[in-house]
Amino acid sequence: MTFIEKLRAEVVGIDVQVPLLSGATRTYVNLDNASSTPTLRPIAEKVDEFMRYYSNVARGTGFKSQVASWAYEESRNIISRFVGADPKKDTVIITRNTTESLNRLAALFPFKPDDIVLTTRMEHSSNHLPWRRRARLVQAALNPDGSLNVDDFAAKLKEFRGRIALVTVTGASNVTGWVNPIHLLARLAHEAGARIAVDAAQIAPHRPIDMRKRGDPERLDFIAFSGHKTYAPYGAGILAGDKSMLCASEPALVGGGVADLVTPHSVVWRSLPSREEAGTPTVVGAVALAASIGLLGAVGWDAIMEHEAELTRYALTRLSRIPGIRVHGKTKTDNLEDRLGTICFSMDGKPAQLVAAVLGYEAGVGARCGQFCAHPYIFALLGISDADAEKLYESASCGSLADMPGVVRASFGLYNDKSDVDAFCDCLEAIARGDHGEYDTNPKTGERWPKGRPKLNPADYFSLAPRLPA
Amino acid sequence: MSTTAIERLRAETVGIEVESPLLGGGTRQFVNLDNASSTPTFRPVMNKVDEFLRFYSNVARGTGFKSQIASWAFEESRRAMARFVNADPKGDAVIFTRNTTESMNRLAALFPFKSDSIVLTTTMEHHSNDLPWRRHAQVVHARVLADGSLDMEDFAAKLRQYRGRVVLVAVTGASNVTGWVNPVHELARLAHEAGAKIAIDAAQVAPHRPIDMRKPDDPEHLDFVAFSGHKTYAPYGIGVLIGSKDLLHPPVPSLVGGGAVDLVTLDSIVWRGLPSREEAGTPGVVGAVALAAAIAVIESVGWDAIRRHEEELTRHTLERLSQIPGIRIYGSTSTVDLSRRLGVIAFNLEGRSDALVAAIMAYEAGVGARYGLFCAHPYVITLLDLRQREVERIRDQIAMGNMAGIPGVVRASFGQYNDRSDADALCESLTAISQGKHASYQSDPRTGEYRPTGHERLRPEDYFSLNPC
Numbered sequence: 001m002t003f004i005e006k007l008r009a010e011v012v013g014i015d016v017q018v019p020l021l022s023g024a025t026r027t028y029v030n031l032d033n034a035s036s037t038p039t040l041r042p043i044a045e046k047v048d049e050f051m052r053y054y055s056n057v058a059r060g061t062g063f064k065s066q067v068a069s070w071a072y073e074e075s076r077n078i079i080s081r082f083v084g085a086d087p088k089k090d091t092v093i094i095t096r097n098t099t100e101s102l103n104r105l106a107a108l109f110p111f112k113p114d115d116i117v118l119t120t121r122m123e124h125s126s127n128h129l130p131w132r133r134r135a136r137l138v139q140a141a142l143n144p145d146g147s148l149n150v151d152d153f154a155a156k157l158k159e160f161r162g163r164i165a166l167v168t169v170t171g172a173s174n175v176t177g178w179v180n181p182i183h184l185l186a187r188l189a190h191e192a193g194a195r196i197a198v199d200a201a202q203i204a205p206h207r208p209i210d211m212r213k214r215g216d217p218e219r220l221d222f223i224a225f226s227g228h229k230t231y232a233p234y235g236a237g238i239l240a241g242d243k244s245m246l247c248a249s250e251p252a253l254v255g256g257g258v259a260d261l262v263t264p265h266s267v268v269w270r271s272l273p274s275r276e277e278a279g280t281p282t283v284v285g286a287v288a289l290a291a292s293i294g295l296l297g298a299v300g301w302d303a304i305m306e307h308e309a310e311l312t313r314y315a316l317t318r319l320s321r322i323p324g325i326r327v328h329g330k331t332k333t334d335n336l337e338d339r340l341g342t343i344c345f346s347m348d349g350k351p352a353q354l355v356a357a358v359l360g361y362e363a364g365v366g367a368r369c370g371q372f373c374a375h376p377y378i379f380a381l382l383g384i385s386d387a388d389a390e391k392l393y394e395s396a397s398c399g400s401l402a403d404m405p406g407v408v409r410a411s412f413g414l415y416n417d418k419s420d421v422d423a424f425c426d427c428l429e430a431i432a433r434g435d436h437g438e439y440d441t442n443p444k445t446g447e448r449w450p451k452g453r454p455k456l457n458p459a460d461y462f463s464l465a466p467r468l469p470a
Numbered sequence: 471m472s473t474t475a476i477e478r479l480r481a482e483t484v485g486i487e488v489e490s491p492l493l494g495g496g497t498r499q500f501v502n503l504d505n506a507s508s509t510p511t512f513r514p515v516m517n518k519v520d521e522f523l524r525f526y527s528n529v530a531r532g533t534g535f536k537s538q539i540a541s542w543a544f545e546e547s548r549r550a551m552a553r554f555v556n557a558d559p560k561g562d563a564v565i566f567t568r569n570t571t572e573s574m575n576r577l578a579a580l581f582p583f584k585s586d587s588i589v590l591t592t593t594m595e596h597h598s599n600d601l602p603w604r605r606h607a608q609v610v611h612a613r614v615l616a617d618g619s620l621d622m623e624d625f626a627a628k629l630r631q632y633r634g635r636v637v638l639v640a641v642t643g644a645s646n647v648t649g650w651v652n653p654v655h656e657l658a659r660l661a662h663e664a665g666a667k668i669a670i671d672a673a674q675v676a677p678h679r680p681i682d683m684r685k686p687d688d689p690e691h692l693d694f695v696a697f698s699g700h701k702t703y704a705p706y707g708i709g710v711l712i713g714s715k716d717l718l719h720p721p722v723p724s725l726v727g728g729g730a731v732d733l734v735t736l737d738s739i740v741w742r743g744l745p746s747r748e749e750a751g752t753p754g755v756v757g758a759v760a761l762a763a764a765i766a767v768i769e770s771v772g773w774d775a776i777r778r779h780e781e782e783l784t785r786h787t788l789e790r791l792s793q794i795p796g797i798r799i800y801g802s803t804s805t806v807d808l809s810r811r812l813g814v815i816a817f818n819l820e821g822r823s824d825a826l827v828a829a830i831m832a833y834e835a836g837v838g839a840r841y842g843l844f845c846a847h848p849y850v851i852t853l854l855d856l857r858q859r860e861v862e863r864i865r866d867q868i869a870m871g872n873m874a875g876i877p878g879v880v881r882a883s884f885g886q887y888n889d890r891s892d893a894d895a896l897c898e899s900l901t902a903i904s905q906g907k908h909a910s911y912q913s914d915p916r917t918g919e920y921r922p923t924g925h926e927r928l929r930p931e932d933y934f935s936l937n938p939c
Binding site: 019028030045050061067071254353364404465469 | 475481482490508512521522526528535538547568571572596597602605706722727728729730732734739740751752756762763831832836838864869873919
């Protein structure tokens with residue numbers, strides 16, 4: 001048994017049984033890792049162990065406060081090393097998630113009034129909307145296979161040269177799994193006098209990230225990622241990057257911990273990272289993320305990449321044989337270096353919401369369907385014109401989301417194995433044969449549930465009420 | 471011998487048994503008197519989190535079994551928050567944030583201020599209920615009395631003086647320094663009479679007293695309430711902002727990204743309704759579940775039992791402290807009426823700096839307390855009666871990066887799991903210090919922190935490792 005195979009047994013909740021429409025149960029198959037990952041027992045245990053020492057950080061003099069403050073700062077150091085940040089010139093700010101990190105960067109980055117942010121059409125809303133309110137946004141186009149059109153990217157850099165202050169791209173698509181050549185993009189951005197930020201939420205659990213040394217033309221200036229996609233769903237995210245550009249005249253959020261002195265009319269602000277961590281920080285989340293990084297390090301990137309590529313190859317091969325399935329993005333299986341195990345697809349004649357519902361109710365497979373907070377990208381993949389998108393905008397404005405076109409996504413974590421892929425593909429084969437139950441549709445949301453069946457009652461499986469001491 | 475729920479809960483406090491190393495060699499059970507800063511968690515809360523992690527999955531739009539369970543648990547937790555403060559299930563939104571500080575920043579960003587609006591707050595606030603307002607409005611501070619409690623007459627006078635311009639009153643439920651409890655409903659009535667809304671920073675009061683926002687048409691109703699999990703036995707990175715939907719709904723959310731929108735095209739956006747529109751990105755689902763579990767633990771013990779226990783502890787401590795020569799307690803020292811204070815006690819010992827006293831308590835008695843200005847600088851400066859010239863000198867010194875000798879106070883604060891042995895450990899340590907029975911310490915000029923002279927620094931890595939393998 002390899003280390004990665006052993007780790008599967010350590011996934012918290014890997015053994016959870018789910019009820020099926022047939023009346024039977026089966027072990028849940030989690031293929032929604034691009035959305036959020038479960039945690040692993042060594043991480044959960046580390047968190048529980050840390051809870052014995054938990055105390056507020058900074059200025060507490062007691063034993064526990066010293067241990068907790070050390071653990072928090074040491075977690076920051078581990079995160080900094082994980083992304084290859086410069087220990088002196090970069091800072092690591094602990095946030096809630098990547099979305100907050102990118103909003104923070106957008107709030108702090110020293111934009112001038114006519115600045116442009118160059119991004120791509122494949123971004124998640126979190127690497128799109130924050131920039132819209134701070135600068136003019138230009139989006140590089142895509143190739144027909146959904147990958148970034150690097151020629152168009154370079155052309156846009158040339159076209160707007162001198163005005164592009166920041167390039168911001170995802171490390172990998174959360175829809176198709178395409179991996180972007182971030183260091184090449186960094187070189188192009190720097191040659192054009194721009195900085196580069198990488199939304200690493202998707203890529204962080206799958207590939208090593210290296211911001212590289214200062215002075216390297218391929219260096220990444222800013223990195224953001226989340227614990228909840230990296231096996232540490234304890235509410236921490238990070239923003240790492242160049243201190244000198246994250247030190248605005250005032251912090252983004254204000255309150256406790258950001259000021260050395262406050263009088264009724266004046267404030268002496270602290271330095272980074274404290275000044276960007278107003279209030280009590282997410283110490284437990286940071287410790288969990290550090291533990292997760294420790295665990296990823298123990299598995300090793302080569303093993304992770306090899307295992308996930310094999311799974312992806314196997315899944316793509318099986319999917320290619322199922323009639324009516326159209327995989328969006330890269331379908332070739334010879335070289336999987338430039339894609340993650342995130343697979344999105346459509347099925348002829350079967351709406352995405354129906355396919356996802358059948359997977360859930362009839363095969364115990366947790367996948368996801370919809371637009372994945374990347375609406376412009378989905379519309380491009382599905383060939384929906386900008387004019388049609390505006391029509392959808394009007395119907396969404398009226399509260400109707402039922403007809404929104406979408407895709408189904410299955411995404412692997414390092415703990416998934418071939419049996420998960422088989423469960424998923426077996427179910428899709430059945431759907432392709434029309435071998436599935438009947439479903440009702442919620443006219444407002446488009447959500448499907450089995451016809452004539454009561455809704456799942458979560459309270460039968462989990463209660464919020466804690467078990468109290470007798 | 472039968473034990474009460476509160477006594478049983480002490481054994482359920484995670485890490486209650488942890489031994490603290492002492493200066494002379496040897497150890498003693500760590501005495502945690504820093505609960506006003508952050509509380510530990512209880513085993514039932516931690517176990518609930520561990521159980522939930524078996525079902526953890528991202529919320530919203532996931533079709534799998536786990537996503538349905540997790541989405542339900544998250545929304546149930548939200549309803550538990552609303553019930554905890556008796557929010558209006560229809561008219562109020564419960565927004566999950568990271569902590570009270572973020573909640574207050576969020577409210578400040580969303581509240582519909584006009585250009586000449588005034589926020590009336592008090593001199594006793596934590597910075598988190600002062601600085602966020604300064605960037606959105608003119609801030610007026612109601613004074614405090616000599617004992618550190620809110621000067622109600624000045625509060626009413628300021629409301630009158632700025633009538634028509636005060637759109638929001640922002641006060642703490644209880645001081646994080648002296649533990650004074652504010653009469654929030656009376657303040658609410660005054661605020662509403664003057665046409666203002668009221669927001670309560672409930673970070674301190676939430677674990678100690680019931681909060682009741684009351685019906686929207688009640689003149690004493692609270693419009694906004696914010697509090698944190700990490701002060702309420704759920705230190706899992708979660709806080710809440712609860713209040714009137716109508717006033718938390720500007721055209722554009724404060725943070726933008728995934729989950730805040732129904733549709734994004736290249737030129738247009740359809741924003742979601744509350745609370746989703748204010749929870750951009752993946753929310754703190756685990757934190758929300760933890761806080762709901764902690765609330766259930768608190769409610770199972772019962773407010774009467776919590777109040778009685780904490781009052782007894784506070785009375786006992788105040789009585790013993792009053793016998794220590796050279797001690798000065800800030801705030802109420804009455805051991806008769808404790809209804810208007812929490813078990814948060816701020817003090818100084820004559821002739822010894824706050825930083826030194828806190829260090830001796832930690833290194834020689836294993837008592838975890840806190841010292842300094844408690845992110846309430848204007849309040850502590852007032853309590854210490856510092857002159858303007860002294861404040862300016864301090865500001866210049868801090869600006870030079872020198873934190874040594876900055877005036878402050880020591881604070882001990884109780885949680886419901888503390889008992890008399892904890893109070894006694896505190897008082898015995900302070901008695902010894904007042905008698906000069908302690909080792910020698912030296913201060914780090916950069917941080918102002920004291921460490922025992924000639925001793926190695928504590929090595930946290932001897933006690934805890936981040937490595938999970």
